[in-house]
Amino acid sequence: MPSSDGAAYDGFADTFAREASTSAYNAHYDRPTVLGLLGDLDGRHVLDAGCGPGLYLDALLAGGATVVGCDQSADMVRAARDRVGDRVPVRQHDLDAPFDWADDNTFDIVLVALVIHYVHDRVATLAELRRLLRPGGRIIVSTSHPTADWIAAGGSYFEAGHVEETWSGGMTHRYWRQPLQAWLDDFAAAGLALERLVEHQPALSMAHEHPTTYGKLAREPGFIAYRLAASLPASA
């Protein structure tokens, strides 16, 4: 059994690319929040881990970064390569596997946008990503807000476990939910210190493009982002 469910995106890459380029949750919520957390990109070397069809790759290039992308899904890798051509090397890689192809101290920024909740062993993956950071580097993670997951799944807020959902279009995805405390414990166990935590706010542009979703996300949490720095040396 695969360790995570990225391959669930196979066959949906073009649909995801089309929707996420304008959708409330991607274009007007996650990307503006995360790009704001990345800071100055000019001259930075960035790994986009779980790059999907490359919408972040485009934005990172536009900011002046040099970029490497990877994704577990062959269909997503194909869509990302179609988008960025030879400007970005895009590799097929499962985040549950070691980065045998990347040296220690390689990247200034590792971006993990809307993917960590698909990973089986989040601590091992984050520790491996920490190994790839240059001194002073940062990992930026965006994911579902634990409160939103709890509201959607019900039961106890403090439960941790897999949730299965079928999205419009028929894609079934299985993701990990856990309370905020467990996320913070995972970061610490991976040798990462929390530098900033941001609860996404909808961009004003969402109010025009997606007014109903804007109303919802202006009053309740949907996503959350964390900026993490190495608290242990990369070799520890």
Ligand SMILES: C[S@@+](CC[C@H](N)C(=O)[O-])C[C@H]1O[C@@H](n2cnc3c(N)ncnc32)[C@H](O)[C@@H]1O
């Ligand atoms: C919601 S999409 C996000 C794509 C992109 N980061 C963005 O925000 O536009 C989730 C992506 O994570 C990928 N994925 C899921 N599990 C993965 C894993 N274990 N390793 C690498 N990629 C994975 C999926 O194939 C999919 O492209």
